[in-house]
Amino acid sequence: MALARQRAGRDGVVRLRPLVAGSWRRAFRAGVDPGQAVPVVRHDDHEAGSRFESLLLARHMDVVAPLAEAARAGSGRLLVIAAADGEIVLMRGGTAARRRGDRIGMAPGALWTENSVGTNAIGTAISQRCPVRIDGAEHFVRTHHEWTCVAAPITDPDSGELLGVIDLSGPVREFGPDAAALVGAVGKLIESRITAERRTADARLLADLFARPGAARRVAAVLSPSGRLVWGRRDQQPAGEHEHYQGYTVITTGSGSSTEAAPVRLRLLGPGQPELSMAGRVTGLTQRRADLLALIARAPDGMSADALAEALYGDRGNPGTVRAEVHRARRLLGTALAGDPYRFTVPVSSDAGDVEALLHGGDVGGAVRAYTGWLLPRSDALTIELLRLELHESVRAGALAVGGAALREYCLGEPGETDHHAWARYAEQCPSGSAERAVAVAHLSGLCRAVG
Structure with missing residues (x-):
């Protein structure tokens, strides 16, 4: 003592x-x-x-x-x-x-x-x-x-x-x-919550900034209000003109000669086709290309062709197949996707990453709202399936733990609509005799009939 x-x-x-x-x-x-x-x-x-x-x-x-x-x-x-x-x-x-x-x-x-x-x-x-x-x-x-x-x-x-x-x-x-x-x-x-807020603000700022004509060629670096490097080269101090944009400092080349690419945004959640957004352009992705980019986005230090082949195809994976897919992806991404190992050279974010950041920051309600569907639901890649389950169980556990509006939104969303245990907990929290409880009980009855 x-x-x-x-x-x-x-x-x-x-x-x-x-x-x-x-x-x-x-x-x-x-x-x-x-x-x-x-x-x-x-x-x-x-x-x-x-x-x-x-x-x-x-x-x-x-x-x-x-x-x-x-x-x-x-x-x-x-x-x-x-x-x-x-x-x-x-x-x-x-x-x-x-x-x-x-x-x-x-x-x-x-x-x-x-x-x-x-x-x-x-x-x-x-x-x-x-x-x-x-x-x-x-x-x-x-x-x-x-x-x-x-x-x-x-x-x-x-x-x-x-x-x-x-x-x-x-x-x-x-x-x-x-x-x-x-x-x-x-x-x-x-x-952690403050960090998550800052990263969300960074992503919005970069999306707005690089939507401006010519920004991808002119911007050399972006600094946060505190001086943190948000985007740009980390191995050198960029020199050029400074301008302020929404509280951030934007360092430009002044000559228009920069070849830096715009940030990348991936939409990976839900039943629709996965999408890539870059410099204001939205492109649909094939399933394998979405799987590939989702894995690379999670590895800041990059992944080798061998590692990607194993993650995507297991023992039957062929690094040559991965290299061919990366080559096709580079037609969309240009210098934003580098090789040896394969990695993004620009900031990359995704709707799935937003959910993870909100959970990490303790904002369960925000995470449930951002969790608009299963992660790449049509993918049969083992690693993607594991990530899908991990993300779902994290959101589900958070919603069950905090209850209230977070649990209601989880149940009403696509990933939770067949979750019998969650709906039972939701029904318990609804006031007796309320319309909310009646809806929950009716939905539970339907789930029970569906499973016989």
Whole structure:
């Protein structure tokens, strides 16, 4: 236990974890009074709330639901959101817990940095940029010794800039060994959601940009608002004219001599013919060509002809057949498809990839809406069949786990229309006597009749 580790040993020396000892030294140098430190209060509740609404984190509070549940009324715990400078901008918890927080100055508008109130999970997470748990007397200030606090910093995936901190605080007795893992996981999930949002915005930007006449010849590189390379050569810094487009920086050759191709978009979901979109042109794909491009799109480092032949045809695969198919695909893609190994040289996205990104970011509802059909349903390639099943089971598991609108949309979509278990769960969640429930029960009856 942390409390036991930090108590004085037989030699009378107090032993602290290195992370805590370093924090104590910083608090001591800052002149924090361990007897009674009072945090600086910058704003009132209303002003702090307004500041919270302006934070990027505010868009992802649904991810914090497990922590909000942990801070429900009567638990004694508080859910705290702090801005990057350590100011508390949001607090959730029961009346008794908030009253206990008030006694130590833990309230919206208060500054909970190490320089303000010594060692605490919020301040130390900001200082060290890592998830932190501070137990009882590990706090520098003695009036905090009845508290355990667990916090995780949220950083911008592009710039590394600190966006804020999420924290769970309460009585020592109410925190099990998994508290730090839970808070840290929520923090990482928020960062993943932000990354997924950025990649979606990138894809839209590139589609708009390269739809402009001549863009494919002139654009050398595209940088995000934070300076991340969105598109272009990674092995050299492109030189040329700079222009701003929808908040992004577009670096052009200025001479119109660039031969870079436009980004590629693949439509792989649903019963219709697979399609390739590039530079505003949409082209239907044969089944084998769609299979081939779908696999190459999933391999940023490329795939050899041998690997593609095995993935597409199994033991009977012939690399020569793959090379011939790639040759035909290059008539559509030009320099966007390179060989040895086969790989895309431009950004490539797909509707199936969108679903995976949304699931990875924790947006199950968005993933269900984007999941418009089975992945390449007519393909009999073993690897594609496995990917199809994996994607479907991931969406299905997410919909069943969260229920609500996500489960309804899954059931009503083409992939879920024959899913007996999902429809049964959907019927259970519908209000008794509602039209929704009647429809669900009728559909279930039809499924039962269909299977005899």
